[in-house]
Amino acid sequence: MAHHDSDNHSEHPQEHHIVGLPIYLGVFAVLVVGTILTYFVATIDLDGILFPGANTLIALLIAFTKMICVVLFFMHVYWSSRLIWMTAIAGFFWLAILFAFTMQDYLTRGAGVFPR
Amino acid sequence: MATHAPTHAHEYHPPGLQHQFEDMRQQQESASIGMWMFLVQEIMFFGGLFTVYLVFRSRYPMAFAAGSNHLDAFYGGLNTLVLIVSSLTMALAVRAAQMGQRNLQVFLLILTMFFGTVFLGVKAIEYVAKYHEGIVPVAGLNLKTSKELTDSDEHSGTASVPVGRQDPNESLSTAKGEEPGGHKKYVNLRGDFIWNDVSLVVQAQQGNYLTDAEKIGYFANGEISPAKFRDKVQIFFWIYFVMTGLHALHMIIGLGIMTWLTWKAWRGTFSADYYAPVEITGLYWHFVDIVWIFLFPLLYLLGRHFLHGSGH
Amino acid sequence: MQNVEAINLRNIKQEPKTNYLTNGFTLKSWLLTKDHKRIAILYLITVSAFFALGGVYASFIRLELLTPNSDLLQSATYNRVFTQHGIIMVFFFLIPAIPAILGDFLIPLMIGAKDLAFPKINLLSWYFYMAGGGLTLYALLQGGVDTGWTFYTPYSTTFSNSYVMAVGLGIFINGFSSILTGLNFIVTIHTMRAPGMTWFRLPLFVWAHYATSLVMILGTPVIAITILLLALERIAKVGIFDPAIGGDPILFQHLFWFYSHPAVYIMILPGMGVISELISNFSRKKIFGYEFIAFSSIAIAVFGFLVWGHHMFVSGQSLYAGLVFSFLTMVVAVPSAIKIFNWTATLYKGSISYDTPMLYALFFIGLFLIGGLTGLFLGSIGLTVHLTDTYFIVAHFHYVMVGGQVLAYLGGLHYWWSKITGKMYSEFWSKIAAIIIFVGFNLTFFPQFILGYMGMPRRYAAYPPELQVLNIFSTAGASILAIGLIIPLIYFTYSIFFGEKAPANPWLLPGLEWRTASPPPTENFEETPIVTWEAYDFTEDSGLDLEDARNKYKVTV
Amino acid sequence: MQTNSWIPLFPEQASTFAWQVDALYFYLILISVGFTVPIVGVILYFFVRYREKEKFATGEEIHGSIALETIWSVIPFVISMTIFLGGAVVYYNQYRPPAEAMEIYVVGKQWMWKLQHSTGQREINELHIPVGRNIKLTMTTEDVLHNFYIPAFRTKADVVPGRYTTIWFNATKPGKYHLYCAEYCGLNHSGMGGWIYVMEQRDFDNWLSGNVSGQTPVQAGQDLFQNKLGCASCHEGGASQRGAKLEGIYNHEVKLASGQTVIADDEYIRNSILNPSSQIVEGYQPIMPTYKGQVTEEQLISLVAYIKSLSGGTGGSKTTTTTTGAMNSGGNTTGTSGANSNNTLVAPRADRGAANNQGSNPNAPETRSEPTNTQER
Numbered sequence A: 001m002a003h004h005d006s007d008n009h010s011e012h013p014q015e016h017h018i019v020g021l022p023i024y025l026g027v028f029a030v031l032v033v034g035t036i037l038t039y040f041v042a043t044i045d046l047d048g049i050l051f052p053g054a055n056t057l058i059a060l061l062i063a064f065t066k067m068i069c070v071v072l073f074f075m076h077v078y079w080s081s082r083l084i085w086m087t088a089i090a091g092f093f094w095l096a097i098l099f100a101f102t103m104q105d106y107l108t109r110g111a112g113v114f115p116r
Numbered sequence B: 001m002a003t004h005a006p007t008h009a010h011e012y013h014p015p016g017l018q019h020q021f022e023d024m025r026q027q028q029e030s031a032s033i034g035m036w037m038f039l040v041q042e043i044m045f046f047g048g049l050f051t052v053y054l055v056f057r058s059r060y061p062m063a064f065a066a067g068s069n070h071l072d073a074f075y076g077g078l079n080t081l082v083l084i085v086s087s088l089t090m091a092l093a094v095r096a097a098q099m100g101q102r103n104l105q106v107f108l109l110i111l112t113m114f115f116g117t118v119f120l121g122v123k124a125i126e127y128v129a130k131y132h133e134g135i136v137p138v139a140g141l142n143l144k145t146s147k148e149l150t151d152s153d154e155h156s157g158t159a160s161v162p163v164g165r166q167d168p169n170e171s172l173s174t175a176k177g178e179e180p181g182g183h184k185k186y187v188n189l190r191g192d193f194i195w196n197d198v199s200l201v202v203q204a205q206q207g208n209y210l211t212d213a214e215k216i217g218y219f220a221n222g223e224i225s226p227a228k229f230r231d232k233v234q235i236f237f238w239i240y241f242v243m244t245g246l247h248a249l250h251m252i253i254g255l256g257i258m259t260w261l262t263w264k265a266w267r268g269t270f271s272a273d274y275y276a277p278v279e280i281t282g283l284y285w286h287f288v289d290i291v292w293i294f295l296f297p298l299l300y301l302l303g304r305h306f307l308h309g310s311g312h
Numbered sequence C: 001m002q003n004v005e006a007i008n009l010r011n012i013k014q015e016p017k018t019n020y021l022t023n024g025f026t027l028k029s030w031l032l033t034k035d036h037k038r039i040a041i042l043y044l045i046t047v048s049a050f051f052a053l054g055g056v057y058a059s060f061i062r063l064e065l066l067t068p069n070s071d072l073l074q075s076a077t078y079n080r081v082f083t084q085h086g087i088i089m090v091f092f093f094l095i096p097a098i099p100a101i102l103g104d105f106l107i108p109l110m111i112g113a114k115d116l117a118f119p120k121i122n123l124l125s126w127y128f129y130m131a132g133g134g135l136t137l138y139a140l141l142q143g144g145v146d147t148g149w150t151f152y153t154p155y156s157t158t159f160s161n162s163y164v165m166a167v168g169l170g171i172f173i174n175g176f177s178s179i180l181t182g183l184n185f186i187v188t189i190h191t192m193r194a195p196g197m198t199w200f201r202l203p204l205f206v207w208a209h210y211a212t213s214l215v216m217i218l219g220t221p222v223i224a225i226t227i228l229l230l231a232l233e234r235i236a237k238v239g240i241f242d243p244a245i246g247g248d249p250i251l252f253q254h255l256f257w258f259y260s261h262p263a264v265y266i267m268i269l270p271g272m273g274v275i276s277e278l279i280s281n282f283s284r285k286k287i288f289g290y291e292f293i294a295f296s297s298i299a300i301a302v303f304g305f306l307v308w309g310h311h312m313f314v315s316g317q318s319l320y321a322g323l324v325f326s327f328l329t330m331v332v333a334v335p336s337a338i339k340i341f342n343w344t345a346t347l348y349k350g351s352i353s354y355d356t357p358m359l360y361a362l363f364f365i366g367l368f369l370i371g372g373l374t375g376l377f378l379g380s381i382g383l384t385v386h387l388t389d390t391y392f393i394v395a396h397f398h399y400v401m402v403g404g405q406v407l408a409y410l411g412g413l414h415y416w417w418s419k420i421t422g423k424m425y426s427e428f429w430s431k432i433a434a435i436i437i438f439v440g441f442n443l444t445f446f447p448q449f450i451l452g453y454m455g456m457p458r459r460y461a462a463y464p465p466e467l468q469v470l471n472i473f474s475t476a477g478a479s480i481l482a483i484g485l486i487i488p489l490i491y492f493t494y495s496i497f498f499g500e501k502a503p504a505n506p507w508l509l510p511g512l513e514w515r516t517a518s519p520p521p522t523e524n525f526e527e528t529p530i531v532t533w534e535a536y537d538f539t540e541d542s543g544l545d546l547e548d549a550r551n552k553y554k555v556t557v
Numbered sequence D: 001m002q003t004n005s006w007i008p009l010f011p012e013q014a015s016t017f018a019w020q021v022d023a024l025y026f027y028l029i030l031i032s033v034g035f036t037v038p039i040v041g042v043i044l045y046f047f048v049r050y051r052e053k054e055k056f057a058t059g060e061e062i063h064g065s066i067a068l069e070t071i072w073s074v075i076p077f078v079i080s081m082t083i084f085l086g087g088a089v090v091y092y093n094q095y096r097p098p099a100e101a102m103e104i105y106v107v108g109k110q111w112m113w114k115l116q117h118s119t120g121q122r123e124i125n126e127l128h129i130p131v132g133r134n135i136k137l138t139m140t141t142e143d144v145l146h147n148f149y150i151p152a153f154r155t156k157a158d159v160v161p162g163r164y165t166t167i168w169f170n171a172t173k174p175g176k177y178h179l180y181c182a183e184y185c186g187l188n189h190s191g192m193g194g195w196i197y198v199m200e201q202r203d204f205d206n207w208l209s210g211n212v213s214g215q216t217p218v219q220a221g222q223d224l225f226q227n228k229l230g231c232a233s234c235h236e237g238g239a240s241q242r243g244a245k246l247e248g249i250y251n252h253e254v255k256l257a258s259g260q261t262v263i264a265d266d267e268y269i270r271n272s273i274l275n276p277s278s279q280i281v282e283g284y285q286p287i288m289p290t291y292k293g294q295v296t297e298e299q300l301i302s303l304v305a306y307i308k309s310l311s312g313g314t315g316g317s318k319t320t321t322t323t324t325g326a327m328n329s330g331g332n333t334t335g336t337s338g339a340n341s342n343n344t345l346v347a348p349r350a351d352r353g354a355a356n357n358q359g360s361n362p363n364a365p366e367t368r369s370e371p372t373n374t375q376e377r
């Protein structure tokens, strides 16, 4: 009996969900392509062509895409309960808090924020 | 829940079910939530380092670019691919476990471990190379030839030891030893970090691309100060070593767990009903992969375009 | 009240053949136990020892501050004494106190589980705690640390000639104890609840621990990595925190407080959980605004992560960041306010009994109120510029930590003592001790608010002579407080050997933990309970035979 | 005035924004009392009123009330916003220096404050400033974090290595006020304090023009040692000092790098100043510059006298100012300047054995003990 979340019950789909090979191979392909892409993009001076910071932005976008593929499919979050979704999101959300509130200090240091 | 009728303690106990749980499903669920909580913990653990990276990269982008360019992006990229393959084999191993295919599962686990080991091997090659260049700032270890030493001494002699740490009694930074072939071998006793390439700063200065922090950080009396620049590059490399080092440590731990897992799998412990250990190890391994997915561009690639492009 | 023993709840087996205490007597059966209740006892013993040690350090602090000169202790010693006082009290006493002792013991009981989800990991937590604590003690014996419990760089990295590394490593290891405990709680609360025990039937103690565990999991790893960087900086001169080569000492403060501010909520939320239990159960009525108290715990845990910069108002962080953090600090105070008001409202039309735990609950509210409100002084950025790093802060945090969490811990320990040990403590002596503690506490720390506003900086071995009078008050109070804390040690120990045997449910309360024997059997319940009532349900629905109890009570008294 | 009452309750107000901080403080006290008294009152009332009539009687079943919850969430929130805004306004005043301000530079160092006026005067652990002028301090440190704190002015700020931080104030009342280091900085943190002397403009001008008459040789020597010649930069500062320890050397044996031992008499000290490289103390690098030609004989005498005093020899550095004298001078300007005129320019260093004089030493620190050199690594 003792049992778990009655309120959460309907969703334990991950339990016997067996992911098909094509999905795994598809994700794999995305990861490989992403890696190669990110390498070549890094050697092009996008900062000069587009806008300053473009290289960083694109590199991070690719990394994010790769990460999301891994999290959703390799780590089965896509088929998992709401709790797992929330856990994964919370992890990155808290990381964002750490980044944002630390940078909030660094980026506003020095003069200029308050008029003298 | 119908499946959860009140039960008493001493009834049928499936193998692998621990006493505190009522049934396999509860155990499985606990294991996977537990692993996810652990991963959140890991995210924050690496998160502290990423914060450090973020702060310093936004401050000293040129020093970081110089550092990045010095890393071997081929090895980095290769390793990324290796790790991705191992992630795939791990995912397939979990799948094999779910389907109760014992032999396939063992094979895939071994394959995963193989790729994990390749990754660590490549990492070791990189570390050794850095170490011979005097970029691993650990006292008494880096071996350098006299030629290299005189080159680097100009910029990283005693004068550049940070203020407040000078010890008048400390012996000189180097000690000699004869080396066949006429070259003298030196030991970098104090573990000075050796770096003398300021070309990027020069380039950036011409293009006026330096941040405020850099304008103060790399210059002394209006001149580019190689020693001061070197300090910032050293920060980059420390971040590099700490991040990749901790990442490698996680991989080693993962390999250890997988060895145990493979043995268990070989013994046929896992079945379509009970494969939680394989699953959560998989989660762990994928997480380690994700960390690398970020480390690769952040450490190896960003700033690379400074060399290839017009300088902006 | 032992008179009601006979008429207990229908479902309780009175005398299990063995309970968790009698299930094995060898040392091994304790040191390798996986029973959450035994692990809680291990924590109880070790955490108390650390508390005593921290208290000894506190006594030295107060004795030294009796006179303005640094005569009893030279500053070299004094600096070590307050640092070690802070480190031991925070990391080895207060953070594990309620979660690891009461939480470990009670959470499975309260939700009707046989154990925590991961008993081995639970034991591992204790070993991490012991390893971290042992390493720290070793460092203290070797000569100690003198950096302040905050380890600010660059003093801690470059200038301090003390055992920063060893203690840092101790805290690092201990951190994993905290993380694993939090992880265990979260999983247990999610998956191990008895049938019918829905989220909104959980006792608020469990909610509070859920919130605490979130903070443990999300915050502790950051301090771990920060301490690792600090150690590297000391070994290898990494430079990240070293201004001499372009590092930034303030970055350390960001990382440190990212954990340590939320950590102060690790140090209060469990206490709030205990108080919710006490207030409701000793008023013998449903708690007022259950959902609000439950969610305010979560809100505190979440918003608590957004305010860490209020420890850095004068540190050189940007003025803009200071304002943002000040604003958010105000916001985080509101959920605490909600709790206070709901507790007060719970008393309305209750049937309040004056047992010792309730006395502690009462003191908690008063003292936490003062501590929390002075937190607002500190959160108000213009005022903190004057107050920060003075005794005002020392007073503030002792009010919340000692007046808040420690009193809640004592209250909880009294409340569940009969369940844990199966023995009753002396009602008379416990009341006396509670009152002495209350008086001594206020005399110790209230004068420090005034000292702080006068401008007496903290961490001072010597201070201007005109401030001596208030310091004498404070030291006098600390002596009273120490006496008050030693009394429970005596009567608790006494009760274990000579105390009256406790019934399963001495106060006739509806919580699940009262529906098993005292002390509980190894797997907690003879039969897995099925929950059909809400928390703090004193009506017949909860299966309590109150009518009968009342009658019996009348007859026999 | 705090010194007059038996129990000090309130610090002096001596800057233009001190009253603002105090007003905020009173506002918060009001709020605190406003919440504490009713809450505690209600709790006590309930306690008595609803004390259990019968053992195990149950209370009334009340679930809660959304209306009440809303009220007691919104009201504290609104009040807290007033606290925030009040704090923000005061803070804005505290950290935004006015355009017109007299600049003073501050360098913190374990464990002393080195201050320099824009006119060149240097001071150690003391700051003389005129009343009614905007004063801006630009601060940094040579080693660890410190914090420049003047309670009477209600302002402080951390002093951060590698950066400049600033505070400003406008003193409103002549007098003598505590200066503290409020950020923990190691061994002698509690001794790292001093005094702020707020003077009428006239007295300040006097002081600026170098009113150093009436100094004893020891005092003059100390001034030279700590300010004018900068000896202190190597010879003070505990663990990080680069020069030899001078306390207690007089008439004691000194071991030289050559292996010889000599007695540190007047001649030796003099020679050490003029020809440092001729006698190198064991364990030190020969980095001390020669002062030949830079010091007059008179100054040499003072220096030697001062170094002797460090060994408790002459004990001549007892200064004249007493705490009560200066403190009671409050609004009395002539009293203040009177007290200062025969005061030394620089108070004796508190942590030098013989000079340990509580009157001039705010935090009454102990004699400094050398930190042990055992590094844990």
Ligand code: HEA
Binding pocket: C150, C264, C265, C267, C268, C310, C311, C312, C313, C329, C330, C332, C333, C334, C336, C337, C338, C340, C368, C369, C371, C372, C373, C374, C375, C376, C378, C379, C380, C384, C387, C388, C389, C393, C396, C397, C400, C401, C404, C405, D031, D035, D075, D076, D077, D079, D080
């Ligand atoms: C258990 C630990 C604990 C708790 C719960 C708190 C709670 C709070 N703390 Fe405290 N704090 C510490 C432990 C704790 N603190 C410690 C250890 C330090 C010093 C660290 C060091 O430097 O060594 C510190 C320091 C500290 C500072 C930094 C001071 C400085 O260094 O400059 C600040 C500043 O904002 C602060 C604020 C607060 C606030 C706003 C709360 C709030 O959460 C309080 C909320 C509660 C209430 C507000 C009372 C109830 C409400 C009402 C009755 C209604 C009325 C309310 C309103 C009108 C809003 N604390």
Ligand code: HEA
Binding pocket: C051, C052, C053, C054, C055, C056, C058, C059, C061, C062, C082, C083, C085, C086, C087, C089, C090, C093, C094, C147, C148, C149, C150, C394, C398, C401, C402, C406, C444, C458, C459, C460, C461, C474, C478, C481, C482, C485, C486, C489
């Ligand atoms: C949980 C946290 C906690 C607790 C409980 C306490 C408890 C006490 N603290 Fe502490 N304190 C801190 C956390 C805590 N403190 C922190 C974090 C700091 C800051 C450190 C820093 O600046 O780095 C600090 C600093 C601090 C200072 C300021 C030092 C300074 O800045 O210079 C002072 C001064 O009065 C003080 C006093 C006290 C006193 C009198 C108690 C009393 O309540 C203690 C009472 C307890 C006892 C007297 C022991 C009880 C006895 C027994 C259990 C049994 C008897 C023993 C045996 C039989 C062996 N503390």
Ligand code: CUA
Binding pocket: D108, D109, D110, D111, D145, D146, D147, D181, D182, D183, D184, D185, D186, D188, D189, D190, D192
């Ligand atoms: Cu300088 Cu404390």
Ligand SMILES: [Cu+2]
Binding pocket: C260, C261, C264, C307, C308, C310, C311
């Ligand atoms: Cu805080």
